[in-house]
Amino acid sequence: MTGKREQNREQNRLALICAVLDSVAEKGISETSVSEIIQRAGLSRGMIHLHFGGKDNLVQAAAHHSSQEYYDGIEALLQTAGDSPQKRIEMIVRGDLSERILNRRNVSIWYAFRGEARNRTAIAEYSDTRDGRLRGMIHNAFSRIVREAGTPDAPGVARDATHGTLALLEGMWTDFLLHPDRFDRDEAARIIFRFLAAMFPAHFALTGAIRPDQGEADAPPVEAPQRRPEGPAA
Amino acid sequence: MTGKREQNREQNRLALICAVLDSVAEKGISETSVSEIIQRAGLSRGMIHLHFGGKDNLVQAAAHHSSQEYYDGIEALLQTAGDSPQKRIEMIVRGDLSERILNRRNVSIWYAFRGEARNRTAIAEYSDTRDGRLRGMIHNAFSRIVREAGTPDAPGVARDATHGTLALLEGMWTDFLLHPDRFDRDEAARIIFRFLAAMFPAHFALTGAIRPDQGEADAPPVEAPQRRPEGPAA
DNA sequence: AGTTTTGATGGACGATTGTCCATTTTTGAT
DNA sequence: ATCAAAAATGGACAATCGTCCATCAAAACT
Numbered sequence: 112m113t114g115k116r117e118q119n120r121e122q123n124r125l126a127l128i129c130a131v132l133d134s135v136a137e138k139g140i141s142e143t144s145v146s147e148i149i150q151r152a153g154l155s156r157g158m159i160h161l162h163f164g165g166k167d168n169l170v171q172a173a174a175h176h177s178s179q180e181y182y183d184g185i186e187a188l189l190q191t192a193g194d195s196p197q198k199r200i201e202m203i204v205r206g207d208l209s210e211r212i213l214n215r216r217n218v219s220i221w222y223a224f225r226g227e228a229r230n231r232t233a234i235a236e237y238s239d240t241r242d243g244r245l246r247g248m249i250h251n252a253f254s255r256i257v258r259e260a261g262t263p264d265a266p267g268v269a270r271d272a273t274h275g276t277l278a279l280l281e282g283m284w285t286d287f288l289l290h291p292d293r294f295d296r297d298e299a300a301r302i303i304f305r306f307l308a309a310m311f312p313a314h315f316a317l318t319g320a321i322r323p324d325q326g327e328a329d330a331p332p333v334e335a336p337q338r339r340p341e342g343p344a345a
Numbered sequence: 346m347t348g349k350r351e352q353n354r355e356q357n358r359l360a361l362i363c364a365v366l367d368s369v370a371e372k373g374i375s376e377t378s379v380s381e382i383i384q385r386a387g388l389s390r391g392m393i394h395l396h397f398g399g400k401d402n403l404v405q406a407a408a409h410h411s412s413q414e415y416y417d418g419i420e421a422l423l424q425t426a427g428d429s430p431q432k433r434i435e436m437i438v439r440g441d442l443s444e445r446i447l448n449r450r451n452v453s454i455w456y457a458f459r460g461e462a463r464n465r466t467a468i469a470e471y472s473d474t475r476d477g478r479l480r481g482m483i484h485n486a487f488s489r490i491v492r493e494a495g496t497p498d499a500p501g502v503a504r505d506a507t508h509g510t511l512a513l514l515e516g517m518w519t520d521f522l523l524h525p526d527r528f529d530r531d532e533a534a535r536i537i538f539r540f541l542a543a544m545f546p547a548h549f550a551l552t553g554a555i556r557p558d559q560g561e562a563d564a565p566p567v568e569a570p571q572r573r574p575e576g577p578a579a
Numbered sequence: 580a581g582t583t584t585t586g587a588t589g590g591a592c593g594a595t596t597g598t599c600c601a602t603t604t605t606t607g608a609t
Numbered sequence: 610a611t612c613a614a615a616a617a618t619g620g621a622c623a624a625t626c627g628t629c630c631a632t633c634a635a636a637a638c639t
Contacts, residue, residue, distance in 0.1 A: 144627080288463070
């Protein structure tokens with residue numbers, strides 16, 4: 112049985128970590144000072160050194176915690192997915208783009224840590240989506256798809272599809288970071304599936320979300336207000 | 346004629362900006378202090394306040410400068426591209442993944458600024474690939490491809506292809522950030538073209554670089570025809 | 580109950596931050 | 610050569626940074 116002592120201890124550790132994440136999400140890493148952290152956590156100054164031995168270690172623990180939360184979220188969603196590989200991929204993609212995982216707070220935290228990742232290897236380790244479980248899940252699913260389709264060069268296609276899908280998801284996150292208000296989750300998912308449908312028509316073409324027909328305006332004729340700076344034929 | 350006075354002035358301004366970028370690339374944003382900057386620039390402490398009115402403005406100017414350099418690089422490459430839209434897209438993709446643009450220094454700088462973008466709107470403005478010229482160039486090319494191919498829902502496809510291509514490029518950059526040593530430019534390009542080839546078989550399937558075969562193997566007969574009908578039963 | 584043990588406190592501390600300005604040096608015009 | 614204007618210098622400055630420890634409070638054990 113956990114004594115009241117250890118219970119409080121763990122509770123305060125967590126409070127510090129959450130305070131760091133809140134501050135990073137809200138004010139950014141450069142403004143996340145010791146004073147800011149302990150004020151948010153409602154604890155005393157010495158706690159950081161007591162529990163983590165210094166601010167750097169605390170920040171690292173916060174990065175680890177955030178990363179863990181991300182993977183837990185993805186895996187929780189995956190367990191509700193069916194068996195078919197295309198369903199699993201669809202679940203991962205939609206999950207990764209869902210409000211529960213892709214939101215302002217998480218994106219702020221994720222990119223703040225990545226910005227420092229280059230110079231703090233300990234943090235880089237946790238901000239890598241590619242390694243770890245996610246890549247394995249996706250690759251596994253694509254391998255099955257490609258195998259049962261009898262595609263030539265199956266391993267290469269599966270590997271490239273995995274790499275490409277992960278890159279697309281990363282790109283969508285960046286999109287959200289830069290334009291959180293104008294970001295459209297359904298559009299993001301649709302684009303990814305459009306690419307996947309082009310590569311694996313038998314597996315993704317009929318998926319409900321590929322075509323924008325749903326509720327979306329049927330191909331707005333003058334959607335793109337982009338100027339075209341050049342180009343022979345206008 | 347520019348007097349020696351103004352000439353020196355401009356030279357020092359630039360020296361400060363470069364010092365910031367060097368420091369950000371090397372040490373990260375959090376360790377880029379005024380002391381660090383003026384030491385790298387070999388100038389005196391007061392210069393920052395003199396020329397930029399404060400450190401924040403200098404950092405912002407550095408972000409602007411870096412962004413400008415990126416676009417200049419892309420546009421320079423584009424001018425050597427041919428007329429055909431697929432050639433232009435290929436040039437953009439390869440250029441964006443080339444050593445000249447995608448390298449450790451640029452990636453470090455780019456992501457360091459992005460990490461702070463959320464809390465510094467002035468910087469966010471410069472760290473956006475999506476707005477600005479790049480998106481317009483790509484969308485313009487895809488529009489032509491889609492139009493001459495007679496694809497149904499042409500505007501939607503062009504828009505999605507643009508969005509997807511940009512997301513893929515972003516994702517590849519993230520890949521490079523996290524694994525600069527194991528990153529493979531050719532593989533990154535191949536994956537992007539594999540996706541594009543799946544979407545526009547007539548335009549990208551025969552492109553020399555889809556296969557990693559090095560020898561280019563001008564359109565291996567086994568490869569190109571088989572890619573499309575993979576769907577129902579291969 | 581008393582005693583030990585451990586977590587928690589908050590201020591002291593030196594180091595470093597960015598800003599600013601009195602001063603010196605350099606440039607361009609007289 | 611002289612002088613006004615502009616640019617560059619480098620140290621003073623208060624504010625803030627993160628670390629650490631003497632002290633206190635409370636839980637756990639005897």
